[in-house]
Amino acid sequence: MASLPQQGASSSYEPALTVNVKPTSKSRAGRGKAVGETGMHLKFLKLVLSILLGMVVLACLSLSQLSAISLVRYLRPNVAEGNVTERNFMERNVTEENATERNATGRCEAVSDSSDELDRDVTTLMVVYMLMLPYGVSLLRSLWNGAFQDSVPWPHPKAFLVGAFLSICEVTGLCVLTLRVMPSVTPALSVVLSNGILFVSITSQCIEQTIGLCKQKKKRNLSVLLIPEAMKFAGLTDVCSSWVWTRAELYAKFTMQHQATVSFVVNVTASFVGYILAWTACSIRMGFFGFALPAFLSTVVTGAIFTNQICTTVTFLHRDTCLMFMEEDFMWDVGIGLGLLLIQFFTTTWFVMRSPTIVMEQEAQLFWLPGYNSVFPAQWLLLSRKNRNTKGEDFTTRRKTKQNTHVYICTTMYHESEREMEQLLTSLRALAENQVGERTFESHIFFDGGCRQGQPSQWALQLFSVMGRTLQDDNDPEDILQQCTRYKTPYGLQLQWNLRYGSGDAASGMDFTVHLKDNVLVKNKKRWSQVMYMSYTLDYAAYFHPLGMASKVIADTDVRATSTYGNDGSHGPHQARLNAVGTGGTAGWTAGDSDIHQSLQIYLGEDMVVTGVVTQGKHGCEEWVTRYHLYYSQDSESWESYRDKHNKPVAFEGNFDSDTPVQHILETPIRARYISFNPVSWKDRISMRVELLGYCATDLDRDSYILATDADIKFSPQSAKALMEIMSTDPSVGAVCARTHPLGSGPMVWYQVFDYAIGHWFQKVANSVLGTVLCCPGCFSVYRCKAVRDTLATYASTVSKGEEFLTKDMGEDRWLCTLMVEKGWRLEYTAVSEDSTYCPEEFDEFFNQRRRWIPSTIANQLELIRKWGGGQVKSDYVSKFFIMYQGFLLFSSMIGPSTVILIMAAGLELVVGSGENGILPTVIMFSLIFIGYGVLCLYAKQDTQLKWAKVLTMVFMVVMVIVLIGQAREMVTAFQDLDASLKQQNANHISDALKSCLDCENIGCGDCKTLTCDGPLEWSKDNVSTWLKECFGPDDQFRNISGHFTQYSGFQLSLFDEQTLCDVFAMQNGDPAKERDCKLIFREFVKIRDENAAVTSPPPPTILNRLPLPMSVIYFLSLAALYLLTALLHPSEFLKLLYGFVYLLSLPSGYILMTIYSVCNMTDRSWGTREIKVPGVAVGGKSVIEVISNLCRTLCSCCRREDTKQPSVEEISNYDVDDEETVGSESGSEDEQSESQSQLGDVKQAPANKSSLYGGSGKGSVRGHRPSIHGTLQGHRPSIHGTLRGHHRMFARRVSQQLIHDVSDFLPSQWPAELRQKYEKKFREHGYENTSFIFGMTNKDLEVIGITKKLHQNVLMKEIKKLPESELDDTIPENCRQWLESIGMEEYINSFETYGIISKDHLASLKSTDVDDLLNELKITKMAHIKRITNAIKKMKSPEETGRRIHLVKSIMKKVKTIIMQHDSTRSLEFKFWDKLRQECLDPEIALFSTDTDIRTQLVQLRNSWIRVLLVLNVMWITLIVSLTYVQQLNVLGNNPLSMLSLLVFGVLQLLQFLTMVYHRMRTLLHYLARLPYPASFTMRTKGTGSGRADVIEIEYPDADADLSPGAYRRPSLFALPPPTLAAGRARRPSLFGLLRHEQPQHWPGARTNPVYEED
DSSP states (O other): OOOOOOTTOGGGOOOOOGGGOOOOOOOTGGGSSOTTOOOHHHHHHHHHHHHHHHHHHHHHHHHHHHHHHHHHHTTSOSSSSSOHHHHHHHHHHHHHHHHHHHHHHTOOOOOOHHHHHHHHHHHHHHHHHHHHHHHHHHHHHHIIIIITOTTSOOOOHHHHHHHHHHHHHHHHHHHIIIIIIGGGSOHHHHHHHHGGGGHHHHHHHHHHHTOOOSOSOOSSOGGGGSHHHHGGGSOGGGTTOSOGGGOHHHHHSOSTTSTTHHHHHHHHHHHHHHHHHHHHHHHTTOHIIIIIHHHHHHHHHHHHHTSHHHHTTOTTSOGGGGOOOOTTTHHHHHHHHHHHHHHHIIIIIHHHHTOOOOTTOOHHHHBSSSSOOSSSHHHHHHHHBOOTTTSHHHHHHHHHHHHHOEEEEEEEESSOOHHHHHHHHHHHHHHHHTOOSSSEEEEEEEETTOEETTEEOHHHHHHHHHHHHHTOOTTOOSOGGGGOEEEEETTEEEEEEEEEEOOGGGOEEEEEEEEEEOTTTSOOSHHHHHHHHHHHHHHTGGGGEEOSTTTTOSOGGGEEESOOSSSOGGGSGGGOBTTOOOSSSOBSEEOSSOSTTOOEEEEEEEEEEEEEEEEEOOBTSSOEEEEEEEEEESSSSSOEEOBOTTSOBOOEEOOSSSSOOEEEEEEEEEEEEEEEEEEEEEESSOEEEEEEEEEESSOTTTTEEEEEEETTEEEOHHHHHHHHHHHHHOTTEEEEEEEEEEEOOSHHHHHHHHHHHHIIIIIIHHHHHHSOOSOOOTTEEEEEHHHHHHHHHHHTOOOOSHHHHHHHTSOHHHHHHHHHHHTTOEEEEEEEEEEEEEOOOSHHHHHHHHHHHHHHHHHHHHHHHHHHHTTOOOOTTOOHHHHHHHHHHHHHHHTHHHHHHHHHHHHHHHHHOOBTTBTHHHHHHHHHHHHHHHHHHHHSOHHHHHHHHHHHHHHHHHHHHHHHHHHHHHHHHHHHHHHHHHHHHHHHTSOHHHHHHHHHHHHTOOSOOOOOOOOOSSOOHHHHHHHHHHHHTTTTTTHHHHHHHHTSOHHHHHHOOHHHHHHHHHHSTTOHHHHHHHHHHHHHHHHHHHHHOTTTSOOOOOTTTTOSSOHHHHHHHHHHHHHHHHHHHSGGGGGGGGGHHHHHHTHHIIIIIHHHHHHHTTTOOSOOSSOOOOTTOOOSSOOHHHHHHHHHHHHOGGGSOSOOOOOOHHHHSOOOOOOTTTTTTTOOOTHHHHHHHHHTTOOSOOOTTSOOSSOOOSTTOOOOOOOOTTOOOOOOOOBTTBSSOGGGHHHHHHSTTOOOOBHHHHSOTTSOHHHHHHHHHHHHHTTOOBHHHHTTOOHHHHHHTTOOOHHHHHHHHHHHHTSOOOOOOOSOOSBHHHHHHHTTOGGGHHHHHHHTOOBHHHHHHGGGSOHHHHHHHTTOOOHHHHHHHHHHHHHOOOOOHHHHHHHHHHHHHHTSOEEEGGGOGGGHHHHHHHHHHIIIIIOGGGGTTOOHHHHHHHHHHHHHHHHHHHHHHHHHHHHHHHHHHHOGGGOBTTBOHHHHHHHHHHHHHHHHHHHHHHHHHHHHHHHHHHHOOOOGGGOOOOTTTOOSSOOOOOOOOOOTTOOOOTTOOOOOOTTOOOGGGGTTSOOOOOOSSOOOTTSOOSOOTTOOOOGGGOOO
16 A cells, blocks of 8 residues: 655655656667567578578589489490409499399390490480580570670680680590599599599698698509599590580480480589579578588588498489499598598688678679589589688678768658658668668758748758657757757758767667758759759768778778887777777777887778878877878888978877867878878877778779658668668669558558559569669669769759650659669669658649659650660660560550540440440540540649549549449359350260260160271271271171161261161161161261361361450459469568559549649649648639630630730649749849858858848948848848837747848839839738738739739749748737737737737637628728738647647757858868859759740640640540451451450560569569578678678767866767857767768868869
8 A cells, every 4th residue: 555645745746747758769678679680580590491402402412413423434334444343343243233134134135335335425425415514504694694785895805815725724624534534433533533623722722821731641642633643544635526416326315215314414403403502592691501511511422322322222323333432442532532521621611601791692793703513513613602712802892891881861851741750760760779780871851941041940840849759869868959060051051960879889870960951042842952962972971981990991900000008909009990999998009109200000901092080099098199290102111291282291280188089181182002190299198099081092982872762751770771782782783772662541542552562563673674673763762872973963954945844853763763774874673672651642642743753754764765766875774675665665654545445435335235336435435524634634723623533533433343343244254154165065075875875775775885986088888897897896786787887888978967877777666776876876977077078177276266265354364363473472462452453443543534634734843742832823724714714805805905914824834833932942033142142151242233132222221130140130220111110029029030121121122212112102001011921922912912013023022932931829828919919910909909809718719700800890901911810810729749849849949059161160161062062053043044934835835745646646546446346357256456466465564574573572582581690609700701790889978967067068979069169058979980971070270171172
């Protein structure tokens, strides 16, 4: 029982409400299995599969060697040759068997020498083919992979000659060994000789490692192991010179009856299967159990099988093969064999076992030579396998490249919902928590419209509020938003976080940056955000990669020093790694001598360009270097000092404490292999930890990748790593995309679930297998930076033609991929990696999304085909077959509407029947309906189009239900007909004798008689008699009536019919038995006669004539079976097949309505999704009334307007006006540049003849004050009517950090004073006194207040777009006065109170009041005031959780100081990059004088041409199909020939896609198995090659709750802020991985400009 609280304690009681407890994520310890961790059952599954695979490989390799030895034994003469001991042994064992065989057969004849020679020649032919087949396979593969590809160069003549010489030597050696040596020695020695091919490798290893093996002299001479010694068995002139494969008589005996054929077949099959499985085992990382161990044990197993008990059970072996080891040489054979086996293990197998592989590694990276050998496959594969000993540099380079790999996760964000943002951030956190690996990830979010004039938008604040509950570390008491570093940049704002989770070995993290774009400063929309992050990665971040000290890419042995303090390992040079903490609390290199001659030398392994250096002191000690020199060298012999531009050695400033990193960017980058730090001055002792920045001298983008994601994506760390595995496997792959699953609910989502499924199951897979994927969507794909660099210049170009708009702005991801394909890159798709994204749930949003996708897809396909035809596509993966396949897909897409119309018409005919005109009326009716919808889409608003699309979708879904019923009816009828036909066939199969018996039984004629005969070819009287005798048999069971038949010839009998011939027996006393026998004989005669009448018999039925079901039913069932099999091959997605019913019902909507809507609205340049439309703007066209009105004006001159102004955008095309953050951002005014410069901190003023955003003009005009770097409101310039009116001051205070200017300051200063005063009066008359009211105005609003000039409207709208958001307070005020003051409407306080609206309850009643009537009674008539009060009433609501969080975030972000990047010397290089990129590519003023109207006109023309093409194609297709339906003479199997051809073509395409899907599923399974790890106890860890897990550096964090003095601050990360900037908030913890490329140094004395960005 709980104890009661003591008296007096109640006053200190503070209730902690459970409802206010914030949900927190569980700790890593409480989560069970970590995110992305593989279950133990899957690990053991891989172990079991590896062992099973190894057993199969072992069996194949052993069988191959056994069968080869057995096959060459057939080349031995029976008794004439061989040593005496073996012959005697054979005589004791084989002679008895031969004698028994002779006694059993009763024949004993000698075989002639010529027969033996012929058999040996056939065996020789088999041996030759056994040797040739592996080389033939390699030749065919080489021709397929290289001979027909333009990018594969021909070999150099010297290489060709060397290769030919070595090949001749290799073939000669094989022929000598197989045709001369192996037939002459025992099988046991053959096994030993097979390991003799390792002699050279063994010798080199013995010499290299000085292993004294095989030095003891033995009785048997080891020279037989050498090929030169083996040549004494035969002369080279006889080797392989018999040309047996040209002798035709040998092929006659090359049959399965030959005694050696089984051994040949076993060898060919086992060697090929063993090679494929061994290669697969290495590729899927089962090399130890599936390759190395079986290859080593195959020799042991082969020797063990030669024991008599086992060998005799193997039926295909030659009888001589099953001999025991010779007693005389048994010990020597065993000794030599075991010795060679042991040496082989330590010189070859051991290194192969310790050589790691990457996932799905290609054959060229696994083996030295392609192909295999069928005589000694295990030894061949072991020698051919690349390992750490024979190709150590490859493994070192691979390890370094993998550990240096840097992946930039780049996300484009706009108006995502809270749940979508949360899904993305949750995925990023999971990746950050699993970053203890070999690759480094960092995340960047580019937020379109994320800020305005230095203030985050509401959408950005929503993102920050979601970050607080998704990215917050549970063990960190400091709020994550307070850990932000905020910069003002040329494009807007940049906010950075250093995410860190866990501690110790489990510590991980990721750098996280949010880029808030100001659409006044830079271009908006997704493509330009992509250009920003691509250029940032390629042109800035790639130059400052860490080179591997912190990540241990640089090995310990590559770091040396002139001296080391003491013998403690914590002082050695290998400890000089940035951020190293060591195991004993101290880490860092400490010199043994404290003088200026000490140096720390680092070997980079290859030519590297060093662009910067970073240093630290010794961790755990007060020791550091305060000044040092830098030296570099190419050979470690001749060193050069780093000098400045005056050719003086540079003394770099070092550290001022032991742990704070200090970075220097080199003024002139240096290219070197060796770098040396030479300390000049130090504190206490020479101690330091270092890191180098730079890039590979030969390949700048080698280690950089971009992982593009959408802002609502959900993915796992394993999915991200799976994409990277594909990229690292094949350097020719430019991009990889994953399997995307749509999320959401409702019928539209159901449709998209199946649409996405079949798109990935068939189309994406077919493109990937047949050539290349044509679209790696930006929702979740990895791009190789090298491929991006090839295409970025074209991708960042502006739109100048209507066709370019479809490719560049409507489908930017597909266009980027098209550019990559044109440059020769291959794009892949993998189903191992999966992601999920929210798809449109509403009908309108879905149609608008596909409105962009469909024209973009078609335009890119046409562009690819056109450029391929013009020879501009230089890609080995775009073949003629691939282009033809794409052409078929394009054509099927174009005729999709007519095909669906025909399907519906045919289906309705099956249900309601066809009239006199067949399906023609139905087709015409459907066609007119869809043509009418197309006309509607051309002239009506998009809202009207979508409403009619919904109605038609529902109508045609009902039609499709009827069609499905008709199809079901046809199938049932077809199966009923098939059943009746089968029954009829069974009835026809009853023999005539059985029919006669049945008839006889019915009339009681006694026993039945049967006969079966063959008839003569020519009938005569004698033939009839002969035929009857053969049929009746010796008993002549029909002798009672045979005379009745023999009196006629065959010709005469053929003139009778059954009734006429046999009626005579019915009339003679009514003998039913004779009548029955007569009918039986005559029926048999007729059957035989018809069989022999070849001239008059009809032709045999064809396959099509024998089809059991109609073609349509067969096609439908085949398609259903194909989809079912496909779903079974995707077991996790099998239930998605159920959504196919919704997809089937929506065929008319998806293939007709959506196509018409997309093509007709091609001129709509809006995004279509996630957009907030501007109120009062007609979207997508004119209303029906406007259309009729314009038509009347055209026909009647009296209805025309007097003005002759240019037609508006709406009158040209169905152009959709974007929202306030997207419209007009590609054009601007001249004063935008001055405003941008002011915001970026330029001190120079704009010229006097140009105005700023709110500047005045003329004498005495005073410019409005700019916001400070913290965005505070410092003041306003006085207007004509004085300063801001008093009743707006409260609202100005409420709208914190927003600039509120009078309308007089808003109007352009270049306008004449008279025009400014005129428009100022109009603004004020309607209540638009300041910019808080003007914000959000539209063209219609300007027209309402009296500004009707289009030119003036456009100028003012551009200025309105630049205004910062003016958000109204949506919280519930205490009373009416407070509410009106908060919205700046104090002048109406008395009116509201007089009306009786005073308290909070009264305000609540306003929500249900007619606001228009209320405002009329209050005499509020100004347009702006009416809008303000109306919107404020709508927004007034009780605070919700989301609103409270956003308000809290807003208050927190106010406290975060904003640093101007330009004024921060540590970020000057990045500022220079962004400023240059904005000026040359992203500045909206670039498109100021662009021909935007011309593009819209071109889009109209392009739309009209597409409509014509689409209409003509579909009309022609319908006409052909319907016309051929009425021409019965041209029908095939009762079907339309064109329909049959269409079904055949589409069926072949579908079958092709199915086969590619099966192949891709096999690769996916192998990829999945390759990614599975082994249980920990079975993992082989090797030194210097990595174990799949990066070394984790332990970091001691300061106490989070420690009381910091005002001057103290926490140790920042490597590129953290300088100490003065951290005074207002806590500094972040040290970076685990040390280097943050987008953050700059802590201390920058003597900083220099990076020459990479220096202008000429």
